[in-house]
Amino acid sequence: MRQGIDRRSLMKLGAGAGALAALGVSADALAQAAAKGQLTMAFPADVPTWDPNARSLAAVQSLYKMVFDQPITQNPDITPKPALATKWGYVDDKGLALGLDLRSDVTFHDGSKMTAEDFKYSFFDRPRLPTPEGGRKLDTAFIWRRVKDIEIVSPTRVVMHFSEPMPSAVAWLYFLTSYVVPKAYLEKVGVAEFEKKPIGSGPYKLVEYQQGARIVLEANDAYWGGKPAIPRVTVELVRDPTARTAAIESKRVDVSVDVPIREAARLATVPGLTSMIEPISDITLLQITKNGGFADERVRLAAHHAINKEALSKAFFNGAAKPISVPAAHNTPGYPEDYSFAFSEDKAMALLKEVGHGPQNPIAIKFSSPNGAFPGDFDVARAIVQMWKKVGIAAELETIELSTYQERLRANTLPEATLFSWGNAAGDPEMYGGYLLDPKSIFSAMKSDDLGQKFQPLLVETDEKKRLEGYRAAHRFAAEKGYTIPLYQTVKTVVSQANVAIVKYDNGLVLPQTFSFKA
Template identity: 45%
Template structure:
């Protein structure tokens, strides 16, 4: 395909592992389809390829108090929705307050529990008032806190009408949608950043990683993402293809559940000590991502290289023995993992089950769909520990362990009351140095309790035609409006 083809004769096709759960982006807080959502909808604050918050629709933000309860933001005055309506502070208020109060079923509402009111003193000025300090509000506004919605259009067509024909202010407009198959987009010429280089883009939903490899190799896709690492490297050696392997600021971990055998601290810690993380990194990722002992990945503020959790099978067996288990009398657990959603996810889970078996843990491995994980995690019904890639495009620790371990939040997996005394003070700490140091301590405590098992930093893989100027993001996002033709 020549560069000129992207002038309009053929779409740029991306083989992508997941679909959107809904075209109402406030329904579910889902990191997997972020690349699709961010193509159609703007978030208030932008996050660049290095994971740094930067001006977007919001040009500047500042705290107006010393408690983290009053946040003032300035908006651009040249942002248009796809239907031509101008984006103003009223749309901001509708997105982050009015709509969430009108429909308590929206998952994004769980993020803004502390929001008391929003003032709109002018079309380009917003003041957010919080009931309690929310020092990470800017990070949530840039990541999963909500995609900006058009009040007038939504109120005219209703929720069902919006889902049928969504309107955002992002760099692309939705042209056609076939669930679990194709998402066809066209560039929004009046986007505030300017028109994208690729006028027409198709996200082809291809859940099987082998099929994504075949698609780009056969020329059926111009870009394929979330591929097995070895296949990514091999494809990059094909004359017409390039490839990228990017260690990300996300993290592979095992979510623990406080039900069944993992209510026993000895079992949780034994599961952790039994895992040879370096062997996993070597076997599946060619030693590219770094092994992690706490929740913060390298490149994020709370990364803590001084803390190391040992691979120690002998200690794992000793802990199990203290609870009455052994190789002859193993503890039995259900173990869940995604299959093909992230690079080598299910294969890595198989290797972990073998490591556990070697010390006296029999794990029944079962695949889980991303939609199943989110619904069961929210309901507290996950049947066992789950291998997961926790995505956090902002890099802020509150949006990782501060969320999945917070028993008061809507995104917690492990839930026990002893977490809150350790975590709650950090949620209101405005001094950034103290906050980050506090999170390092919280991470160490949580790992020593066995409440989550961090494994390694995430990895994003992509193969693409060399005529595509592909830009990798440390968040792992695939955003065609940042690429060059």
């Protein structure tokens, strides 16, 4: 096992001062820090802002959950679990009033008590505040747009009133941006100062922040859930995956997140290291349009049949990427486990033959993929191009930046297929097909009226059994019409020193407040 780092490896750590700082810590110093309960973690992404209600960026939810709390949280198997709210449930028969009982023993990091006023402020008042000129609305303004009022029954009881049913409301209370912030502090100091000195009620307090480099956290002694076992956490922000690999292998950090799959598998064989390589609830798929060669359903279905997902998993993810047939993860409520979309080159060629194409007369399409934004993205895309070539689809592959993807998605100018990874830590089916396939959704690439007929009624369906059955059927319908080409569940890797006990979450969250050092 390497104890040092050569000059070439060091030069690859140009992801910022945080990466260099992490590697500047000796292995002996790291061991001494662990003995004192101090953990260092290499993490791939920084928060866009320390306002946790502002942006729904899935990649940084672990960071927010260290400092802030949500009304509901999740168990490792991603089932809901009480947090700031001890009980919840609809108090009417139309799904228009959701009641929640709040804890009475929660304090923010400044010592002030959390009450129902803070809940209302976070989920109703803040999203409706005027937007500064040139500014952007909080993402909560869109997410909670159906909330018409929050009734404060008592300091520990609220009722959320909706203008129309929002059956995913409970799931959203433990999903993106749904954090309770202190009303009095925010109104006193303003948003700009809050972003510099954020205060939450979470298990850790932010004590140092160097943008793009380092986050230092200290345990909240007064945390309602009990003081974390690890009293101090340093998060080194290391964007380069090679640098994260070097940091953990050289014992400069205790935990390294999103190490490349092959490296995580290799490091699993290194004495003193432990690797977690697991599929999570995020999914990787091809966003499909009716543009160009994919205007014909038969061509879209041929493209799906031609992809050997098991081969992709083995080649690029050590077999850990679990193939999917619909746009949802296995063992989530929207996945029809009795359905499978077959890999069959014969079926693909038969469908293409019906439209006058084949290996000797291929149909031309355009295909885009990010390069480095998601695990193995461009490598997977290139392999798919070769699979398509065998059956008679000639795909012209181009690289697309995520910012460009968003612009082209909104403008409906994406090519026939685009490789994309979709985050859904909640596992609720609305956050899969409800956003990806409803033609009215800003996230939908496939604009087809028959999809709207399937998905839009489910957005307001209050009978949970009917809602979940409806999503399973709608997801299957979308696959059978060639409106989506799901590939596999995204794979999460976490490599740690063997003395760190890590709790694995099925949605990929990495939460030091659940870690401990082994004796």
